[in-house]
Amino acid sequence: MQFLYGVQLLIMILMPLIQMVMKAIGIGFVSYLGSNLIIDQAMNYIVSQMSGAGAVVQQILGLAKIDVAINIYFSAITTRMVLSGLNKLQDRKRAQVWRAPGGTSIEA
Template structure:
């Protein structure tokens, strides 16, 4: 009978904990998948519009490495969202780097 009480106690303690962890993982997973879908759709749209242009424009865009520019742009967006999410998760606000002259800063 002792094992029944211990098992019941473990279910009472671990049940809500496991549910909370699964909710957190599920929310993060859904957010990550949704964000990747949005970024992928944006990239596909840009590349498809680039492919619909004429052959001369395609050659110019190829020489300008427009596809690399698009990838860098979307990587910057993803990084910005990631950093904003980390700041929200840690509940930390960014410190202001620049201060107007005349306050507590040293004038040059």
């Protein structure tokens, strides 16, 4: 009978922890897939519009390395999104250093 109480205690302790981890994984997974899908759709749209141009225009775009420029642009967007997410994550853990005058702060 005491074993049953121990199992129930473990379930009561571990279930909220497991749910929190699954929510964190789920939110990250959904946001990654969503941003990846949007960037892929935009890139496919641009490439399809370029392929609709005439042969001479496509050759000029190829010589100008527009495809490389488009890849660099979307890589920069992805990098900016990742860095923005990392900065927001870092700001949550940062301790507040400055305090408003009055209250518990020391006034000079």
